Amino acid sequence: MNCLRSSWLSASFALAAIAVTTSSVSAAGWGTVKGRFVYKGTAKPEKITPTKDVEFCGKHDLVDETVAVGKEGGLQNVFVYLYTARGKKVDVHESYAAGSEAKVLDNKGCRFEPHAMTLWTEQPLEIRNSDEGVGHNTNGQLLVQNPKFNEQVTSGSPITKKFSKSEPIPTKVACNVHPWMSAFVLIRDNPYMAVSGEDGSFVIENVPAGKQDFVFWHEAKGNLKDLAVGKGKADRKGQVSLEVKDGETLDLGEIAVTSAVLGK
Amino acid sequence: MLRNHAFTSATLLALGALGCEQAPPPRFHANMLQMVANETSDGYQQEIANVLGAMFGTPDEPFAFPESGLNQNLLNLAAGSAYADEQGVSHGLYRRHCVHCHGISGDGQGPTARFLNPYPRDYRQGLFKFKSTYNPAKPTNDDLLRVLKNGVPGTSMPSFSLLSETELDALVEYVKYLAMRGEMEQKLIQYVYDELGEEEVEGEDGQIVIERTPLDPTANAEQADVIKELLGEVVAAWQEAGDNVITPVDEAIPADDRTPEEIAASIEKGRELFAGTRANCFTCHGPTALGDGQTTDFDNWTKEQKGFLDATVQLRESIAEREKSGELTDDERAQLERDRQLLAQREQVAASFYPIRNAIPRNLRKGVYRGGRRRIDVFARIHAGIPGTPMPGAGAAAPGGQGTLTEEEIWNLVDYVLSLPYEPASGPQPALTANPEAIVN
Numbered sequence: 033m034n035c036l037r038s039s040w041l042s043a044s045f046a047l048a049a050i051a052v053t054t055s056s057v058s059a060a061g062w063g064t065v066k067g068r069f070v071y072k073g074t075a076k077p078e079k080i081t082p083t084k085d086v087e088f089c090g091k092h093d094l095v096d097e098t099v100a101v102g103k104e105g106g107l108q109n110v111f112v113y114l115y116t117a118r119g120k121k122v123d124v125h126e127s128y129a130a131g132s133e134a135k136v137l138d139n140k141g142c143r144f145e146p147h148a149m150t151l152w153t154e155q156p157l158e159i160r161n162s163d164e165g166v167g168h169n170t171n172g173q174l175l176v177q178n179p180k181f182n183e184q185v186t187s188g189s190p191i192t193k194k195f196s197k198s199e200p201i202p203t204k205v206a207c208n209v210h211p212w213m214s215a216f217v218l219i220r221d222n223p224y225m226a227v228s229g230e231d232g233s234f235v236i237e238n239v240p241a242g243k244q245d246f247v248f249w250h251e252a253k254g255n256l257k258d259l260a261v262g263k264g265k266a267d268r269k270g271q272v273s274l275e276v277k278d279g280e281t282l283d284l285g286e287i288a289v290t291s292a293v294l295g296k
Numbered sequence: 297m298l299r300n301h302a303f304t305s306a307t308l309l310a311l312g313a314l315g316c317e318q319a320p321p322p323r324f325h326a327n328m329l330q331m332v333a334n335e336t337s338d339g340y341q342q343e344i345a346n347v348l349g350a351m352f353g354t355p356d357e358p359f360a361f362p363e364s365g366l367n368q369n370l371l372n373l374a375a376g377s378a379y380a381d382e383q384g385v386s387h388g389l390y391r392r393h394c395v396h397c398h399g400i401s402g403d404g405q406g407p408t409a410r411f412l413n414p415y416p417r418d419y420r421q422g423l424f425k426f427k428s429t430y431n432p433a434k435p436t437n438d439d440l441l442r443v444l445k446n447g448v449p450g451t452s453m454p455s456f457s458l459l460s461e462t463e464l465d466a467l468v469e470y471v472k473y474l475a476m477r478g479e480m481e482q483k484l485i486q487y488v489y490d491e492l493g494e495e496e497v498e499g500e501d502g503q504i505v506i507e508r509t510p511l512d513p514t515a516n517a518e519q520a521d522v523i524k525e526l527l528g529e530v531v532a533a534w535q536e537a538g539d540n541v542i543t544p545v546d547e548a549i550p551a552d553d554r555t556p557e558e559i560a561a562s563i564e565k566g567r568e569l570f571a572g573t574r575a576n577c578f579t580c581h582g583p584t585a586l587g588d589g590q591t592t593d594f595d596n597w598t599k600e601q602k603g604f605l606d607a608t609v610q611l612r613e614s615i616a617e618r619e620k621s622g623e624l625t626d627d628e629r630a631q632l633e634r635d636r637q638l639l640a641q642r643e644q645v646a647a648s649f650y651p652i653r654n655a656i657p658r659n660l661r662k663g664v665y666r667g668g669r670r671r672i673d674v675f676a677r678i679h680a681g682i683p684g685t686p687m688p689g690a691g692a693a694a695p696g697g698q699g700t701l702t703e704e705e706i707w708n709l710v711d712y713v714l715s716l717p718y719e720p721a722s723g724p725q726p727a728l729t730a731n732p733e734a735i736v737n
Contacts, residue, residue, distance in 0.1 A: 083592075117491060118491055118522060119525075166573055167573035168576075169686075170688075171686070171688065173596055173683070176486070179432035180432045180683065181431055181432060181689075181693055182431060182681050182683070182686075182687070182688040183681070183689050183693055183700065184575065184688045184689070184690045184701075189700065191693070191700075193693075208580070208590070208686035209590070211590075211592060211593060258631075267495075268335065269493075295614060
């Protein structure tokens with residue numbers, strides 16, 4: 033038994049050594065990927081009637097944020113991120129080195145702000161409660177790779193979390209006190225990810241050049257299977273292979289998201 | 297159920313015709329919710345079962361994969377069919393004492409499970425509620441032993457304190473074994489989804505062929521390494537449980553010789569915390585602590601099933617809509633056919649669920665404490681929260697961390713909570729005066 037155990041351990045050490053070597057190899061140039069999601073369907077965000085802290089939360093005109101369509105039909109909160117095979121480390125461009133200050137997830141006005149966000153494992157996550165006099169808890173029990181959590185958050189004393197591993201998909205974070213509250217946080221061990229903004233646009237800069245697989249994900253459906261991106265179509269895992277060229281910007285243009293793609 | 301009966305009587309008839317034959321040995325069931333949700337193909341389902349079989353063995357012959365750190369002798373005592381040998385030693389302890397509720401695979405779906413409230417625990421997520429460790433950490437052996445010895449008051453889980461220490465140790469080991477196996481199964485499903493896969497490719501003659509990378513660690517060294525790594529992750533969490541025990545700081549622990557006035561003062565502080573928004577207990581447990589503040593939420597096990605059911609309804613509606621529209625391209629028709637097959641699989645899994653129930657916050661006036669009634673038990677519940685449920689932790693999330701409440705405040709809440717069953721529920725309600733505005737909302 034001892035013998036077996038030690039041979040297994042030495043195998044893991046060998047693996048670790050390989051990982052270090054690959055990450056020290058620098059990428060052959062860097063490129064940018066951008067695009068804009070446009071929703072081809074009608075989204076009528078339903079009004080939320082608070083059932084808790086009615087007086088305070090009722091002031092905030094809360095709506096269901098599952099499908100948020102902003103300026104010029106832009107679809108917000110679509111996640112785009114680099115797929116990395118298990119154990120593969122990606123080269124990180126030096127422009128990202130400075131970006132390691134905390135990112136904030138705020139309980140504010142009885143909703144999470146932002147509703148969808150990315151978090152690089154280099155960055156701490158600061159969870160705040162800006163609703164003075166209203167109690168919120170932040171429940172991250174759906175994490176798969178990182179330790180789950182579920183904590184009370186008081187206004188004035190934020191909690192800070194650090195994660196070390198990539199999650200395969202954005203994690204739903206909830207507040208159990210206010211059942212309508214949810215946010216989606218994508219935790220990755222590289223910074224190559226984005227969430228589409230109010231106009232539906234996204235940009236990921238300084239991606240290592242070469243053929244790269246990107247995942248397209250939205251909370252209404254999960255992986256955006258069959259999404260037409262450029263000339264390709266996302267596979268059943270919502271992935272599209274893109275050619276990133278050194279010094280160039282790959283503009284995917286308008287990416288039409290049909291209601292069928294969102295399962296609506 | 298009816299179908300099961302028909303099946304059983306048919307089997308009995310067949311057995312009668314063939315003479316007296318042994319029933320087939322029990323097998324572990326696959327986690328079909330996870331498999332169907334991740335569209336794990338039949339081929340991969342079988343391969344995952346093969347890998348799990350090689351790592352963990354069968355219900356009759358469990359195998360402690362060396363890296364699992366599990367004790368083979370204890371597993372042997374707990375597994376297999378129930379009988380007593382000539383020396384009077386009981387074997388097959390899990391099947392004697394546990395299987396009828398917790399099921400052969402530890403999925404909480406034994407034959408009696410459907411009739412119980414709450415439903416028995418499904419170990420396969422490796423998630424345990426009543427333990428002395430920080431929220432995300434595994435329970436220690438002592439935590440699991442305590443549950444076996446005391447049972448879980450207010451539920452169908454009885455006390456097994458009449459079993460010998462060795463028998464209890466064997467059952468603890470077997471519960472950990474089933475949990476590790478269940479966690480490993482989920483990791484393998486995820487691994488297959490992320491890294492392997494089947495693709496329809498057009499062959500040279502124009503025929504569509506399915507190209508797949510089989511999951512076979514005996515033939516693929518890279519897969520073998522990944523699987524060991526995954527097992528390492530599962531096992532490490534269990535081995536680190538002991539380092540994650542919440543140890544209250546001495547200075548904050550209330551003295552044993554407190555005067556009635558000191559105790560009353562602590563209870564009063566606890567009452568204020570309970571009704572305030574910092575600890576926020578009243579929101580779910582209700583202003584009078586009757587457990588009626590938030591009754592529409594679900595625990596993690598139920599949420600997983602509910603998410604599956606919701607997605608199934610969504611798929612069913614989408615299929616119905618496409619069927620109505622009529623004008624479909626060949627591609628769309630093919631997709632529709634695939635979705636119909638998927639729906640059939642999903643509906644079969646959904647039919648195996650028991651009725652969905654809400655997670656109801658505890659009524660704190662009953663004096664029944666599922667996780668134990670010792671002060672340290674109630675302290676741990678408030679400090680770490682209850683994993684898998686909506687109950688959040690109010691203490692530090694990890695060793696050395698900063699909690700929302702101080703330990704002294706948590707002890708105040710312990711005093712208050714433990715005083716609640718002795719406070720008349722009718723009559724004046726002091727809790728109402730502490731934070732009337734928040735409570736009215």
